[in-house]
Amino acid sequence: DSGVTQTPKHLITATGQRVTLRCSPRSGDLSVYWYQQSLDQGLQFLIQYYNGEERAKGNILERFSAQQFPDLHSELNLSSLELGDSALYFCASSVETGAGTQYFGPGTRLTVL
Amino acid sequence: DAKTTQPPSMDCAEGRAANLPCNHSTISGNEYVYWYRQIHSQGPQYIIHGLKNNETNEMASLIITEDRKSSTLILPHATLRDTAVYYCIVRPFQETSGSRLTFGEGTQLTVNP
Numbered sequence: 732d733s734g735v736t737q738t739p740k741h742l743i744t745a746t747g748q749r750v751t752l753r754c755s756p757r758s759g760d761l762s763v764y765w766y767q768q769s770l771d772q773g774l775q776f777l778i779q780y781y782n783g784e785e786r787a788k789g790n791i792l793e794r795f796s797a798q799q800f801p802d803l804h805s806e807l808n809l810s811s812l813e814l815g816d817s818a819l820y821f822c823a824s825s826v827e828t829g830a831g832t833q834y835f836g837p838g839t840r841l842t843v844l
Numbered sequence: 845d846a847k848t849t850q851p852p853s854m855d856c857a858e859g860r861a862a863n864l865p866c867n868h869s870t871i872s873g874n875e876y877v878y879w880y881r882q883i884h885s886q887g888p889q890y891i892i893h894g895l896k897n898n899e900t901n902e903m904a905s906l907i908i909t910e911d912r913k914s915s916t917l918i919l920p921h922a923t924l925r926d927t928a929v930y931y932c933i934v935r936p937f938q939e940t941s942g943s944r945l946t947f948g949e950g951t952q953l954t955v956n957p
Contacts, residue, residue: 733887733889735887762943764943764944764945766945773947773948773949774882774888774945774947775947776944776945776946779943779944786943787943787944789944819885821887821888823887823888823945825943828943829936829943830943831876831878831893831933831935831936831937831943831945832878832890832893833890833945834890835887835888835889836887837886837887838885838886838887840885
């Protein structure tokens with residue numbers, strides 16, 4: 732158990748819908764990272780927040796957005812969902828920003844029908 | 845970040861040592877070697893990292909060649925639970941402007957009974 736929690740574990744929705752994925756980092760960690768893993772793209776970095784501020788952006792679509800709240804939990808919002816958004820979404824956390832040692836949660840499996 | 849090359853798959857007998865190689869010939873002086881693994885559809889798990897000296901922890905040992913162009917992750921007594929995809933990542937220890945882990949294809953290690 733990494734100490735990072737993600738909810739929900741599974742999410743099934745339809746195209747065009749909007750969903751919110753939630754992540755709680757390890758106690759004491761200020762940085763949160765979001766990654767997407769699909770069959771054809773592998774593990775891809777999406778976005779990073781540190782203490783409430785966006786610090787780095789990867790290949791995140793404009794339909795996707797994220798935020799980190801004062802209690803340090805983070806939410807990833809996915810809107811206008813397409814079939815290709817079906818993937819595993821992982822959250823990771825670290826104590827400091829820019830750390831190479833990151834602790835990953837169990838992931839949320841999103842299925843868009 | 846430096847590019848890494850890993851064999852796509854390896855097999856190992858249970859109880860024997862698993863030696864996973866990684867080539868990183870373009871590594872820079874400030875870049876560390878990190879290893880993560882991902883057991884089927886679970887969140888990636890940090891294993892170990894190092895700069896130039898050999899490192900050991902409760903999970904594995906990391907051997908980095910003197911010229912730092914390659915490294916080997918050693919699982920001393922592989923078990924069936926070590927079956928996973930192992931990722932070698934080269935990057936700075938800490939990046940002040942934010943961070944990401946860039947995952948390649950990794951090595952699928954299969955431990956056989």
